[in-house]
Amino acid sequence: MPTWPDKEEALLKEFLNGPSGLASYGGGPRSTLRDFQRFVASRKAPPSAKMLSTWLKAGLARFSVRYAIRRGLFAARFLRWLAERGAVASDPIAELRSQYGCRSTSEIVRALLAPDSAKALEALRRPPRYASHLGPYIRGHVERMRCLGYAFRNEDKFIRFDRYLQEYPDAAEQPFGNLARDYIAAGSSSPEKMQRLSVARVVAGALQRAGLGAVKPVGDRLVRQEAIRTQRRPYIFTEADIQNLLKIAGEFESAKHRLRAAVLRCMIALAYCAGLRISELLGLRMRDVRLADETIEVRESKFFKSRCLPLSSSAVKALHAYLQVRAQSDAPVNEDAALFCHRRKGYSRAGASHLLRTVIANARLKPPKGRGGARIHDLRHTFVVHRMTQWYREGINPEGRLAHLAAYLGHRDINSTLVYLTITQELLQQANSRFRVAEVTVVNAIRGRA
Numbered sequence: 001m002p003t004w005p006d007k008e009e010a011l012l013k014e015f016l017n018g019p020s021g022l023a024s025y026g027g028g029p030r031s032t033l034r035d036f037q038r039f040v041a042s043r044k045a046p047p048s049a050k051m052l053s054t055w056l057k058a059g060l061a062r063f064s065v066r067y068a069i070r071r072g073l074f075a076a077r078f079l080r081w082l083a084e085r086g087a088v089a090s091d092p093i094a095e096l097r098s099q100y101g102c103r104s105t106s107e108i109v110r111a112l113l114a115p116d117s118a119k120a121l122e123a124l125r126r127p128p129r130y131a132s133h134l135g136p137y138i139r140g141h142v143e144r145m146r147c148l149g150y151a152f153r154n155e156d157k158f159i160r161f162d163r164y165l166q167e168y169p170d171a172a173e174q175p176f177g178n179l180a181r182d183y184i185a186a187g188s189s190s191p192e193k194m195q196r197l198s199v200a201r202v203v204a205g206a207l208q209r210a211g212l213g214a215v216k217p218v219g220d221r222l223v224r225q226e227a228i229r230t231q232r233r234p235y236i237f238t239e240a241d242i243q244n245l246l247k248i249a250g251e252f253e254s255a256k257h258r259l260r261a262a263v264l265r266c267m268i269a270l271a272y273c274a275g276l277r278i279s280e281l282l283g284l285r286m287r288d289v290r291l292a293d294e295t296i297e298v299r300e301s302k303f304f305k306s307r308c309l310p311l312s313s314s315a316v317k318a319l320h321a322y323l324q325v326r327a328q329s330d331a332p333v334n335e336d337a338a339l340f341c342h343r344r345k346g347y348s349r350a351g352a353s354h355l356l357r358t359v360i361a362n363a364r365l366k367p368p369k370g371r372g373g374a375r376i377h378d379l380r381h382t383f384v385v386h387r388m389t390q391w392y393r394e395g396i397n398p399e400g401r402l403a404h405l406a407a408y409l410g411h412r413d414i415n416s417t418l419v420y421l422t423i424t425q426e427l428l429q430q431a432n433s434r435f436r437v438a439e440v441t442v443v444n445a446i447r448g449r450a
Contacts, residue, residue, distance in 0.1 A: 004087040005041040012037060015081050032071045033078050035059075047079060049092040053112040065113065072109030101126040132165035133172040134203065141206040161199050176204060176214040184217065190226035194219065234381040234420075235374035241365065242272055242382075248362050252355070262325040263340045264359055267352070268379065269318035270296075274309055275383035275409050277301065278356070278376055282347055287335035291320060298410065305410050384409070384420040 004011050012033055039055045040047050052075065059068050076093045083091035096108050102124040114120035130139040138158050145152045164183050165171045171179060180200035187193035197219045207214035237245070249264035270276050280301050288297040294316050299306045311319070327333075331341040338346030356376045360366045366373030387405065391398045406417040 004082050005037045009034070009037065011082065011085070011087055012078075015078055028070075029074045032074045036071075036075045036078070046089055047092055049096055049112065052092055053117045056109065056113050060113070068113055069106060069109050072112065073105060076105050076109065096121065100124045101128070127163050127166045129159055130162050132162045134165055134176075134207070135162050137206050137210055137212075138162050138203055140210075141202065144206075157195060157199050158203070161196070161203065176207065177217065180204070180217040190223050191231065193223050194227045235365065235378045236385050237272070237365075237374065237379065237382045241363065242268070244363050245359055249359050252359065257342060258329055259326060259331065259341055260355070262322050263342075263347070264355060266318050266322035267340065267356065268359070269315055271376070271379040272383055273312050273315035273318070275380045277380065277410075278349065278352060280410075282338070282340065282349060282352055284339040285335065286333065286337050286339055289319060289323070289339060291316065291323070301410050307407070307410055309408060380409075381420050384417065388421065 012030075016030055016033070036055060039058075040051065043051055045051070052072070055075075056068055056072050059071055063071065079088065079091050079093055082088045083094070093105060093108055097103060097105070100108075100121055102108060107124055108121070111117060111120035111124055130136065132138075138161065142152060142155055142158060161183060164186075165179060168174070168179060168182070180203075183200060184193050184196045187196050197217060201216045204214040204216040245268050246265055249268055250261050252261045252264050254260045267278075267281050270281060271278070274296070276298070280298050283299065283301070284296065285299075288299065290296065294311050294313075295308050296311060296319075297306065297308050301307075326341065329341075331337070340347055340352070342351065353376060357366065360374050360376070361368055366375075384405065388398050391401060402414040402417060406412075406414045409417060409420075411417050
């Protein structure tokens with residue numbers, strides 16, 4: 001294994017052309033990492049946090065802070081790869097993350113760019129996890145939920161509560177009700193206060209299961225109403241919106257990524273026609289598609305559930321068209337290969353999300369910047385609303401079909417499915433029409449005319 005830095009730049013070329021995926025970013029990563037390598041070589045010493053900070057700050061004379069952070073992220077990925085290969089003794093970024101208990105590489109890079117890097121890094125230091133007097137009970141609840149099959153990716157909100165308790169004066173001497181009340185009141189907005197209330201109630205339940213006397217806090221009705229008013233409602237796409245999205249996705253041609261347009265079209269079609277989550281789309285493998293049976297297999301999705309889904313004729317048509325284009329490319333054809341390929345490998349969640357958001361923005365359903373507008377997940381909401389509306393049109397009682405719809409979506413019960421039911425004007429009209437027909441029947445029965 002050659003040592004780094006090397007004059008021939010063999011390791012740099014191998015990294016860029018390998019699984020890093022940075023070659024598709026253009027010349028930015030290449031020129032950045034060459035500059036970084038020359039800087040380290042001129043110092044004639046192993047890379048360190050201080051050296052990386054000096055290099056980043058020197059770049060501020062030529063680049064914006066935002067691009068300087070991006071350069072730091074490129075260098076961090078390169079250093080991690082070099083450390084894994086044994087080309088450098090250690091990864092300074094990984095050491096800083098471990099030392100200060102910070103999981104975010106971008107925060108580490110920002111601290112290295114600060115005028116007083118040592119002070120900025122010290123500000124990143126977090127208290128240890130679950131070190132408060134209630135920490136063992138909070139951790140026990142998280143572990144219990146995971147044992148029950150929940151992915152429980154929202155652990156951070158419990159960690160924040162635990163850190164608040166660590167910083168609260170004489171927290172162990174205070175009743176839980178006082179701690180919860182002050183924690184909720186410290187929220188900066190109504191939605192945040194409602195989230196803190198939810199966390200405090202869950203922790204109170206965990207304490208009750210452990211035999212400790214803890215009363216669940218009660219929320220303020222006015223705060224709840226304000227949170228509901230500010231809540232972001234899902235965007236329900238019209239059929240014209242869907243056609244426009246498919247058209248724009250089909251124009252996303254790329255000389256380097258020949259399958260990109262076909263991939264985006266098929267993803268949008270399956271998200272709308274089958275209500276798939278983006279994680280489920282990216283988890284599909286070639287063996288999961290059964291065009292002869294007009295079904296797909298969704299494996300190990302949320303709550304570790306697998307399900308076989310029958311597809312509509314339009315979804316089957318979209319899949320068939322995509323597979324024809326895929327067969328003409330150099331994408332792998334083995335059963336375990338990802339269905340949606342990006343340069344012979346599957347898409348990352350971040351990469352696919354970025355492309356799909358761009359499609360939605362180009363359809364003028366989302367502003368160029370910010371988090372407003374339609375979201376990818378709103379296609380799943382749209383699937384539920386349009387399915388319910390179609391049942392009303394066909395004279396089918398949707399109440400009897402909700403359990404089937406919940407199973408199709410991979411939900412535990414119909415309560416999770418009802419969250420996706422956004423009342424649109426047409427759905428309301430269809431429901432009112434059904435009610436008026438039922439009303440006449442009931443009135444006639446009461447009057448003895450039935």
